Structures are given as structure tokens and as C-alpha cells.
Amino acid sequence: MEVIISKENKLVTAALVGRLDTPASQEIAPQIESLKADAAGTIVLDCSQLSYISSSGLRIFLSLRKAAAEKGGKVIVRNISNEIRSVFMMTGFLNLFEIQ
């Protein structure tokens, strides 16, 4: 699992590459934590290369979304596959994120 973070003005993009299962979630947790500093702006989570997500991954997404909500920023989830979209659907996450 890999997270590639890039910043452009106030837009921060994090590309998630690989499987975001429980061990991977623990692995990337510090990087996601650092993203919260920019939670006042817009954070784009690029999921084009995300092949799998478990509840631990969803939890990371949620914690980031909560931080943004506190600071008045927003989290955009971009390019999710159908499989992951169905997981978002099952968990009601589709309503929590702006999906592009």
C-alpha cells in the first residue's frame, strides 16, 4: 500500500495505490494523520489505483472527513471503482463524501 501526496495551492491530492486492508490501514495511518493539517482546504483522495478497501480503510476515510468537517474543509473521493463504490454504498459512505 502506498500513499502519494501532492499539494497545489490549497488543493491537496492523496493518491491511494494498492489494497487498503487492515494491515495497510495501520501502515498508512500516520500519513493520513498528517493530511489533517490541511483539512481546512480541499483534500482529494484519488482512488483510481485503489483495488480494495476494508472497514479499517473506511475508518481512515471517515476520520479525515470528520477533521475536514471540524475545520470547514472538504474531502473529495475521486475515481472509485464499482467494487469500492458498492462498499461505500453498503456503509452509507456515499452520502458522506463528494464522489467525483
Added chain:
Amino acid sequence: MKNVDNNRKSYLRRSTWAGLMLVLVAGLTLAATSLIQYYYSKKGIVAEATKRAETQLEATRYRVMDVIDQTEAAVRNSLWIAQWCLDVPDSLSRVCQRVVEGNPVVVGSTVALVPGHSRRYPLYAPYVCREADTIAFKTLATADYDYPSQEWFVKPLETGSGYWSEPYIDEGGGEILMTTYSEPVSDRYGRQAAVITGDISLEWLADFTGHIDIYPNAICLMTSRTGHLMMSPEQDQALQQSVAEGVDVFRESEEFKQLQQAMLSGESGNAVLTAGKIKRFTFYAPIERTGWFMCIVIPEDDIFGSIRKTDRIVKLLQALGLLMLILILQALVRSQSKYRTLNKNKEKIENELHIASSIQMSMIPQVFPPFPERHDLDIAADIVPAKEVGGDLYDYFIRDEKFFFCLGDVSGKGIPASLVMAVTRSMFRTLSAHEDSPSVILSNLNNSLAAANETDMFVTFFLGVLNLTDGHLTYCNAGHNPPMILTDSIVTLPVEANLPLGVLKGMDFVEQEVQMHYDDALFLYTDGLSEAENLAHEQFGVYRIEAALHGRKNAFDHLKNMQKHVTDFVGNAPQSDDLTMLFLHYLGCETTASEHRITLDNEVSQISRLASFMDDVCENTGLDSGVAMNLNLAIEEAVTNVVLYAYPKGTHGTVDITAVKNDGSLEFTITDGGVPFDPTAAPEPDISASVEDRPIGGLGIHLVRTIMDKVSYEYKDGKNILTLIKNL
């Protein structure tokens, strides 16, 4: 080598003795036969000589007797007329003339009056003899020849009968050898009045005496009654001398005296006389009335010359034969001893290699069961070596829960094959110590064998690596007989056509794999089994192998059963090749074909293993990737829950996951020995709540419930058992 030298020496000694004895026996036999032959030949030759000599004697005797008889007759026939003329002495010369003229053998004759018989002539002896072609008239009554004292005159009167005189040289009548026969003449009153004689020449004796041609140096002699040689002075001087020498020597020998006695008593016979170093055979016969003896003297050398010559040649040939026998024996002994030394050395080497081979064999695992503590593996293997040292091998060991096993057959037989086998086996062990891939192991093994292969030997080889955890078998077959795999049916394991090991360096070996399940088995064998021949030259064949593998048995009994089958089939035919078998019965991963199982430790990192497990399950079930990911997610959520919370922090525990495909559904069972916890009892999260109200946890069990069709929990035998069913 010292021992061999000693053996060789002692062998040489024994061989030399045997050879000497052989030569001795051969020599003795030859000597004995030639002695016997010589003895009988000699006997025959003596008989032959005797016959020849006696024939000669007899012939000569008849000739002499003829002359003697004629002479006696001539004298006797004139007796009556001499008697009648006694009174008229002057007419007596007429009587003599008649005797001479009427008998050609008689050369002279006289009628000598006894002194005083006639008053007119005190001594009167008219003598008539042949002289050249005429008849001469002489008288013996001369002053210097005192006829009344002569032997021819005295003896007849003494004995009153005819008498043959000693031979004498006639000095008056031409120096010839002569003898005289005389008869007494009585007057009409019966008084002895005169002696009538007939002289004969003995010159003709020369025809019979001297050299005779029956043998080169044979001599015929005639002696008078006093033992004097009857010989004319005109006869050959050299002969005379040689005969005289011989006879002189005889005369001094004891034998001759006895011989003479025998002759005097009128016997005929033969004797061997020794004079100096020369032996002579003497054959003698008397001549009646004259007191003469004839004898034929033959030097022994003449008689035995030819046989002695033959004997010498025979002895020479025998000696040559014996010499050759000795030479041949010597050559034989040498080559034999060399051969024996070679043989001894060969035996020694073979013996040592047999020992080496059995040491190698003893390194090959031969204790069964080899892993008594394991219940997931039942192994049996056996090598039935042919008479010769062979090159079959098998080996196996367990490393990192993987069972490495191999079985191979080195081309050819004998010592080189067994050496290659030993090398192959030890390389297998070395190369498998850190490498799991059969193709890599075989490539390296092949390169090593091919590099060192100067004898063009190769090894057919099967190598398998069985993951004991999940029954996954990877294997590589290098030109060996494909093993049989026993599942629901018994079939030949599919194998790639790889070359045998040691043929070509740098070869790639294609690796294959097969999933083994609980109760599956593999049977590996060498062509010593499939090509075992009976007396009709039929081969045991793969189908008989397959037939013999039916029925449930443990590995050891399978091998015993196979051995019995092949033994019954082969009968009395000799085993020509090593027969090697390995039976592997897999009893791990107790799942059916539709069953999957994995065990994880209670660590988060272990969850990564789930992905490939779930891939296998979904692939086998034929699910699409969307469903597969959802299932993966549900199982991960359930397992994560156990990993994170079932066991108290810092304690070790495991979680077992099995997946069973049933008709129309896929059933997962997640079992752990942690604290009792029923996830199904957890409340449903509110998934419609706002971001602010959303709880962080609780999503996992929600996902499980959403994805799976049935979720049930029980706590049994100290275990949490969560059953998740997905309808297909």
C-alpha cells in the same frame, strides 16, 4: 598389495610344485613305457637273432656234414678191397688211386700197413694225391715222416673205428688246411693190418667261416675238438686277427670254458660271452663224429644297434617333450598367477565398492515410518538390488514443512552407476538445503552432473516438493518413469518431457504442480518394476502396477503387495535390474476438493495471507471479481475482529478459517480459542447518520451482515465458531 604379493608367491610355490609333480609323473610314465617297449623289443630282437644264427648254423652244418659223409663213405667203400689186397702190398696204391679218383672231395689217400705186417716191407704206405690236374703217386714210408706214430694212424687202431684227425697244414702238399679220415683195416684173421685214409681239403670252409652277412660284424667260426681254430693261412689276415683276438679273449673267460664243456658234450645252444667291455652272443652247434664245433659270434651292438639307436631317438624325443612340457607349464603358471593376481585385485575392488555401495545405501533413509511424530505423511520406500551393484536411488527429508523427495535410476549398472548414484544423492541433499523449486534444483543438479560426466552416464530422476501445510506439490521429472497418482482414481501423473540429468549442460527443466488432498497418494518406481520380465520375456508393465495399487493399504503394505505381485509375475526369471519403489500417502490438509483451510496467528500482519487464500477459494468456486472482493471483505472483517480482540493483548492465539463449497452456497467457518464473543449480538450501526454522529467502529460486522446471507455464532468446546454462508 603386500597381501596380494604373498598370495601370489604362495600360489607360485604351489603351482611350481604341481608342475614339478606333473613333469615327474609324465617323465616316469614315459620312462616306464620305453623300458617296457625296450625290454620286449630286445626280447624280440634276441629271438630274431637266435633264429637267424641257428638257421645259418644249421645250413652250414649240413654242408659240412655232406663233405664229411662223402669222405667217410669213400674210405669205407674201399675197406674190403684194401683187405683183399693186404697180401699183395704193391697193389695197395691202386686202392688209394681208386679212392682219390672216385671221390672229388678227397684230395689224397693212403693205405698204411701196420709195421711188421708184411715180411717184405717193414713199413709200407703208398700215398696217392691230386696235384694240379694229375694224380701223383708217393709214399709216406720215408725216413723223416714216422707214419706209425701219426695221430691218423694211431687213433683208429686204438679205437678200432673211424677217426677224424685234427686239422693240420699240409706242408708238403701246398700249404693248405687239411684233415684226414682214417679207418682201421683188418686181415682175414681179424688182426689189425693197416689204416686206410682219405684226406680232404678244408679250404671250402672259408666259404662258411669268417664274415657272414646276417649282421655287419657277425663271424662264423669252426674249432677242432682241441679248440683250435680251423682256418686257412690264406684267409684274410685282418679277419684272422680280429677273430683270433675275440677268441683269445673268450678262451680266458669262464663262460668260454663252460661253453666248451657244453660243446664237448655235444650240445647245441647259445651263450653271451663278455670280453672286455664287449658282449658277444655266441650260437654253437657240434659237428657229429669230427669233434668240431661251429659257432656264430655276433657283437651285441650289431643285434641291438638299431633298437639302441631307436631307443636313443625315443629318449631324445621324450626329453624334448618333457622340456616342452616344463616350458609350457612354466608359461601357464606365470600367466595363471598373473590372472589370479588380477582376479584377486578385481575381487578386492568389487568387494570394497560393495562396501561403499552399502554405506551409500545406509545413508538413504531406510527406517519406516521415517517421521513417526507426523500424522500427515505415510512413507515407505525400498530398493531391491539386482546381483550386481546398481544405480537406483531414492531419498527424502522434511524442511520448513516441505517434504522433499526424489527417486532416480542411473543408466547402466555396476560400479560406475553406483558411484554416480552416490554423487547424485549427495547433490540432491546439498542443492535442496536452501532451494524450494524443483526446476532450479534439477537445473543445478544437471549442470553439476553434466560437467563431471566423462562416461556419458545419465540419471533419470523425479523430484517432488510437497507443501505439507496445504498439499501443494511442485515437481519436475527428468526423463524418469512418470509416477502414479492415487486420488479417486489411479492415473499416471502428467510429466513434461525433460531430458534426463547429466546429458546436456544448461538445460532448463519444466516444473509442474498438482494439488494433493487428504488421502491422496503418489507411487514412484524405477523401470526395474515396470520392465521386470518373466521367463516368457513379458514385462510387468504399467497396467499391472496400476492393478496392484488398488485397495486401501498403508504405504508399507502397498510396497509389500507390489513386491509380491512382481515376484509372482517374474517367477524363476533372474532379476536383471534394481527394483526401487517409493509410496507417499498424504494425510495432511484434511479437506475435500471443495474445502479450503488456513490458520492465522493473532497478528494484524497475518491478515495479508487472507487475500491469496480468498483468491484460491473464489477461483475454485468460480466467482466473479466483484463478489470475490465482497467476500474477501466480509471474511477479513470477521477475522480482523478475532485477531484484534479475541485474545488478551500480548498473548498468542490462532484463528482457523475453512471454506466449504456446498450446493449453491459457500460456507466459511472462523474458529478461535479466544474469549467468548458473539459478534452477531452487536447492534447495527446507523449508516445514515451524519459525519459528526458517525461512530468509528461497528462497520466491520455491518459489512459481514450485509455481504453474507447467513451469519451464525456458537461457542463450543472452548471455541468461538462463527459460520458465514454466502449463497451463490
